[in-house]
Amino acid sequence: MKTPASIDAERLDGWSRELARFSDDPAPAVRRVLYTPTDLEGRAYVHGLAKDAGLSLRVDPIGNAFYRLEGTDPSLPAVATGSHLDAIPNAGRFDGTVGVLGGIAALESIARAGLKPKRAIEVIAFTSEEPTRFGIGCVGSRLLAGALTPDAVRALRDGEGRAFEAVRAEAGFSGALEEVVLKPGHFHAFVELHVEQGPVLEREKVAIGAVTAIAAPASYEITIRGEGGHAGGALMPTRRDALCGAADFVLAVERSAKRSATGDTVGTVGVCRVFPGAVNGIPNRVELTLDLRDTALEARDAAFAQIEAAIDTIRAERGLTVELRTLNADPPATADAGIVDAVERSAAALGLSSMRLPSRAYHDALFLARVAPMGMVFVPSAGGLSHRPDEHTDPEEVARGAEVLARTLLHLAEGDDA
Ligand code: HGY
Ligand code: MN
Ligand code: MN
Numbered sequence: 001m002k003t004p005a006s007i008d009a010e011r012l013d014g015w016s017r018e019l020a021r022f023s024d025d026p027a028p029a030v031r032r033v034l035y036t037p038t039d040l041e042g043r044a045y046v047h048g049l050a051k052d053a054g055l056s057l058r059v060d061p062i063g064n065a066f067y068r069l070e071g072t073d074p075s076l077p078a079v080a081t082g083s084h085l086d087a088i089p090n091a092g093r094f095d096g097t098v099g100v101l102g103g104i105a106a107l108e109s110i111a112r113a114g115l116k117p118k119r120a121i122e123v124i125a126f127t128s129e130e131p132t133r134f135g136i137g138c139v140g141s142r143l144l145a146g147a148l149t150p151d152a153v154r155a156l157r158d159g160e161g162r163a164f165e166a167v168r169a170e171a172g173f174s175g176a177l178e179e180v181v182l183k184p185g186h187f188h189a190f191v192e193l194h195v196e197q198g199p200v201l202e203r204e205k206v207a208i209g210a211v212t213a214i215a216a217p218a219s220y221e222i223t224i225r226g227e228g229g230h231a232g233g234a235l236m237p238t239r240r241d242a243l244c245g246a247a248d249f250v251l252a253v254e255r256s257a258k259r260s261a262t263g264d265t266v267g268t269v270g271v272c273r274v275f276p277g278a279v280n281g282i283p284n285r286v287e288l289t290l291d292l293r294d295t296a297l298e299a300r301d302a303a304f305a306q307i308e309a310a311i312d313t314i315r316a317e318r319g320l321t322v323e324l325r326t327l328n329a330d331p332p333a334t335a336d337a338g339i340v341d342a343v344e345r346s347a348a349a350l351g352l353s354s355m356r357l358p359s360r361a362y363h364d365a366l367f368l369a370r371v372a373p374m375g376m377v378f379v380p381s382a383g384g385l386s387h388r389p390d391e392h393t394d395p396e397e398v399a400r401g402a403e404v405l406a407r408t409l410l411h412l413a414e415g416d417d418a
Contacts, residue, residue, distance in 0.1 A: 004109040004406040009399035020093035029389040034133040035171035053108040061175030063127035071120040077188040082124030092391025106406035117413035141364035150177035190368040199384025208354040209378025210343040217362040218329040220290040228284030243283035245320040252310030256303040265294040339375030346407035
């Protein structure tokens with residue numbers, strides 16, 4: 001089979017650096033939150049790259065963008081790739097963008113080699129992979145895959161209490177959310193290129209990760225209520241301090257994750273809002289978030305049960321009320337064995353080392369796995385760091401990952417089962 005053209009690492013990294021300029025945090029940090037002006041500017045910049053690469057553009061009512069390279073048989077379901085352009089506060093410039101920019105570069109390299117795949121290939125820039133604004137991640141891919149209903153999306157409120165639909169309309173997106181949902185069999189396969197966001201590839205000195213599974217993410221909102229009062233006049237035995245209850249909760253999360261038998265359970269309290277937030281006022285309310293994951297569902301559930309037991313103790317011993325609201329609790333996803341093989345073969349054909357590993361971060365691929373055979377291609381993260389401004393992957397490593405992606409996509413678009 002003829003092979004895609006090679007990908008210019010510096011040119012691809014230049015796209016990434018230019019995209020990083022669209023940020024609400026000072027460089028080198030990147031922040032691009034759903035439906036903000038910087039998010040929209042970043043999308044427009046990438047739309048321009050896709051157009052220059054000769055790809056057609058479709059944007060659905062929630063803002064998922066589809067950059068398409070036509071195939072010779074339009075009747076066949078397309079092969080898809082993609083990732084996200086949004087970035088959490090104080091993030092780096094590689095998380096998500098490597099999969100969108102690398103996908104565009106991959107399709108461009110196929111076209112530049114004069115190849116016309118049987119199946120069309122699409123790069124998707126998914127809307128709202130990060131949970132920053134509406135508290136739940138992967139809103140665009142969940143809706144596409146039917147993992148979130150249009151009504152559930154319409155019920156979302158952001159941190160200022162603004163309705164999803166109002167924010168979406170203000171950002172210029174229109175059309176019914178029902179139009180976003182994919183029909184069964186819409187895609188033939190989905191493969192996402194992403195930075196590992198962990199230390200394994202760098203530690204093992206391996207160039208490419210062939211992802212075998214994606215860990216099961218769950219997130220919750222917790223509200224702890226006690227009694228406020230004067231920091232001087234209220235003596236300790238009389239207090240019902242909500243922040244002390246929150247401290248017990250945070251340490252219970254850490255304890256339950258550390259004690260997990262799999263060693264893969266991770267628990268994080270990333271948000272803590274204290275009210276009234278006065279130096280000399282006893283906290284009467286604390287709002288927390290919990291992010292809890294494991295590659296094994298039963299291990300995550302066991303850790304959650306321990307956390308619930310800790311909540312009961314906090315209620316009983318501190319006389320506090322504790323409310324817990326589930327934002328999402330998703331099962332893990334397993335990569336398609338044929339795609340894992342194709343990633344490894346593509347890496348070998350390029351003379352690149354590869355290894356199989358799970359993804360501990362979640363991705364849009366977690367939900368596309370519900371509607372198509374799924375795979376992921378990882379490239380190394382320096383120091384295993386991510387969701388930080390010093391997140392880094394060498395331009396050459398990104399370009400090699402995009403070349404592995406190009407070959408994998410071409411195989412799927414041309415494969416015998418095509
Ligand atoms: O949190 C995650 O795993 C992803 O980076 N949104
Ligand atoms: Mn992320
Ligand atoms: Mn990501």
